[in-house]
Amino acid sequence: MIRIKHLSKTFNNPDGSKITVLKDVNCEIERGEVISIIGPSGTGKSTLLRAINMLEPPTGGEIWVDGENIMAKGYRLDKLRQKMGMVFQSFNLFDHLTVLENIIYAPMRLRDVAEADARKEAMDLLAKVGLAQKADVYPSSLSGGQKQRVAIARALAMHPEVILFDEPTSALDPTMVGEVLSVIRQLAKDGLTMLIVTHEMRFARDVSTRIFFMNEGIIYEDGTPEQIFEHPVHSATKAFVNRIQKLVFQIDSDDFDYIGIDTQVKQFCHKYNLDTKVELIYAVTEEMLFTHLKDVRPLTLRLTHAALSGETALDFMMEGATASPLPQGPAMDGIRAKVKQVVEEPTTRGFRIKILV
Numbered sequence: 001m002i003r004i005k006h007l008s009k010t011f012n013n014p015d016g017s018k019i020t021v022l023k024d025v026n027c028e029i030e031r032g033e034v035i036s037i038i039g040p041s042g043t044g045k046s047t048l049l050r051a052i053n054m055l056e057p058p059t060g061g062e063i064w065v066d067g068e069n070i071m072a073k074g075y076r077l078d079k080l081r082q083k084m085g086m087v088f089q090s091f092n093l094f095d096h097l098t099v100l101e102n103i104i105y106a107p108m109r110l111r112d113v114a115e116a117d118a119r120k121e122a123m124d125l126l127a128k129v130g131l132a133q134k135a136d137v138y139p140s141s142l143s144g145g146q147k148q149r150v151a152i153a154r155a156l157a158m159h160p161e162v163i164l165f166d167e168p169t170s171a172l173d174p175t176m177v178g179e180v181l182s183v184i185r186q187l188a189k190d191g192l193t194m195l196i197v198t199h200e201m202r203f204a205r206d207v208s209t210r211i212f213f214m215n216e217g218i219i220y221e222d223g224t225p226e227q228i229f230e231h232p233v234h235s236a237t238k239a240f241v242n243r244i245q246k247l248v249f250q251i252d253s254d255d256f257d258y259i260g261i262d263t264q265v266k267q268f269c270h271k272y273n274l275d276t277k278v279e280l281i282y283a284v285t286e287e288m289l290f291t292h293l294k295d296v297r298p299l300t301l302r303l304t305h306a307a308l309s310g311e312t313a314l315d316f317m318m319e320g321a322t323a324s325p326l327p328q329g330p331a332m333d334g335i336r337a338k339v340k341q342v343v344e345e346p347t348t349r350g351f352r353i354k355i356l357v
Contacts, residue, residue, distance in 0.1 A: 001065070002027075003028050003029075003063075006025075006026060006060065007051060008059045010059045022047055023218050031193055033194075033209045034192075034194045036196045036210075036212070037197045037211075038212070043216060046167065053084050053164060054080065065084070083161045085163040086164045087148070089166050100136060103126070122135070143173075144176050148168055163194050165184065165194060165198070166197050168180055169200060170199065174275045174276070181200065185206070201241065211224070213234075213236075213241075215240075220234055228241060241307075249264075250300055258286075265281060268303060272307075281314065287335060288335070292331070300315075300317040312357050315355075321350045322346070324353065339355050340356040342356075
């Protein structure tokens with residue numbers, strides 16, 4: 001359906017220097033595929049999507065869609081954009097139009113659909129994304145997740161052959177990410193061709209037929225989710241998909257800054273979409289430091305989160321210890337009932353208590 005050959009994109013900086021974001025991108029995309037594009041920030045993922053529908057005209061190379069070179073002189077871009085929908089991270093809804101009016105605008109203007117037919121289809125699409133009751137309200141009254149679902153319905157109203165999603169959840173509160181990903185999962189089941197730039201690794205693994213790992217302006221690795229996440233070829237791919245985010249605190253005495261720790265933990269949780277775990281992490285950390293481990297100093301506290309597995313853990317590491325300092329009997333029952341697992345294990349340097357939350 002889409003064939004990209006030696007695609008490049010260079011931007012001119014105000015100081016006269018140049019920066020090449022896409023260097024030599026080559027790929028083929030078949031109809032019905034769901035391709036997630038992952039990789040570090042600044043490696044050209046969003047630029048690739050914007051180049052495919054010519055929002056950012058490439059500097060060089062070729063893009064073929066349904067057998068036509070869309071970069072050829074005289075090619076009608078309005079024809080391309082009627083078959084290629086785009087969902088932006090910032091929604092881009094018309095604030096002066098109601099939700100229903102946002103959806104029927106393009107079909108009526110560009111596809112000459114009668115208003116009654118456009119309204120009927122728009123209501124069907126709103127029902128599909130769970131927002132039929134919001135048809136007559138304005139975007140300003142919607143949550144971020146609701147706005148993004150309206151944006152998806154608007155894209156679907158043009159009957160596109162492919163939809164490009166540019167980080168569709170990055171502007172959302174973590175509590176709203178799931179509702180948008182749920183809609184995209186359903187579209188994947190329906191067989192719609194999709195290219196999705198995302199930082200949601202578990203979602204990318206679950207929903208995709210293929211994964212593009214982009215690095216240094218090229219598609220560094222292309223494969224099935226199993227290949228990319230379980231058996232990556234390149235070390236850069238392996239490091240990216242297995243990355244573990246961590247926050248480390250050294251507690252040497254009873255005068256440690258617990259308020260500072262609490263603030264950093266909350267920031268960490270918000271950054272990595274762990275807001276639903278904040279209260280539990282806070283409660284477990286407080287009980288461990290001030291009750292069960294109050295006589296253990298020094299110790300190292302580490303909060304970790306694995307993007308791929310979704311595993312979040314609190315590690316309490318005691319250098320030089322040879323046994324667990326945790327009390328036996330029912331004293332730990334309160335924590336054990338709240339968390340997934342409590343692991344007590346010796347290490348080469350001491351003893352560790354790992355709590356999966």
